[in-house]
Amino acid sequence: MRIPDIAPGAKVLALGHYQPAHVVTNDDLAKTMETNDEWIQSRVGIKERRVAQEESVEDMATIAGGKALAAGGLSPEDIDLVIVATCTLETQIPNASAVVAHRLGIKSPGAFDVNAACAGFCYALATASAAVRGGAARNVLVIGSEKLSQWVDWTDRSTAVIFADGAGAAVVGPSETPGIGPVVWGSSGDKFDAIEIKDRADFLHQEGQTVFRWATTALHPVALEACARAGVEPSELSAFVPHQANLRIVEAIARKLGADKAVVARDIVHAGNTSAASIPLALSRMLERGEVRSGGLALVLGFGAGLTYAGQVIEIP
């Protein structure tokens, strides 16, 4: 028996994203439910969100994935593994990753989906990094894509004001030096019912206070451990990109992390909570706007239903 040459490291080579064109403002929501702009902004920090019209999870993933390939100067032939992180497919079969790979012209890659809800992108990224370093794949296309709008009750102000649609993608490839730090991941299955869709006819429900308490008390140790395991001080981070769950959660974790020089992602203000898409979407948009520099270190931290969480330090492409 033998094993292939193993890459010393893996890194994110490029990013891409897609947002539906349709913007839904807080004033739009106030027309159909008991809420208003001030109520929404003070509780979750969102001003507007994007809602897919015709686009499916696979459509958004394909566009974001194609952009990441183009940004990295890579062609479909370079990719041999596709992982889509999503929890909002319209149907369970087939998976999104095989469909997306086919549409992008990627011939016969390994293809599987990851469901770790809002933590999904970080789980997929860790898996991609391990696949590259272990010789199971050369270049991996990792995509977070979500259409939460089709699983939300649009009369329920506790969820409809929060969740949104979009996609973000990263290409992960080999590197001489580490560009993706060790993942710190875990779950709290005792809180399985804090965020759930009970059956096919149901919508997404969230125990807001339970999730808020967990997110603001249990996750900063995960963030600090991800830094420690990568040998990076929080003060060395140039960006902190947590899942865009709620601006108050983002800011609470950021305060406790104490990464004084880091730009903190606040993409939720204009993008809403897009679950597994939120981290690559936010980072890709920050890079596009010039808010973060290539080569800097970013801490990414996903967390959500399960409850699940995962975080790691990455080098910004």
Added chain:
Amino acid sequence: MAATEQEILAGLGKIINEITGIPASEVTPEKSFVDDLDIDSLSMVEIAVAAQDEFGVEIPDDQLKNLKTVKDVLTFIQG
């Protein structure tokens, strides 16, 4: 020795001031968190977490929704 009601009230006033910006002097026993102090459900969670750190008494979420007034919290913390 357990903290007196006055000491808990003073500590609670300080916590609420730090989290919401409401002057501690406005945090008096008869005040309703929602109707008088305009404190939302997520800030209540932050107050409960800070109160646990300060007084060593856990206020679970299912109990938190029953605590309508400052007096209710004082009574809960005093056990």
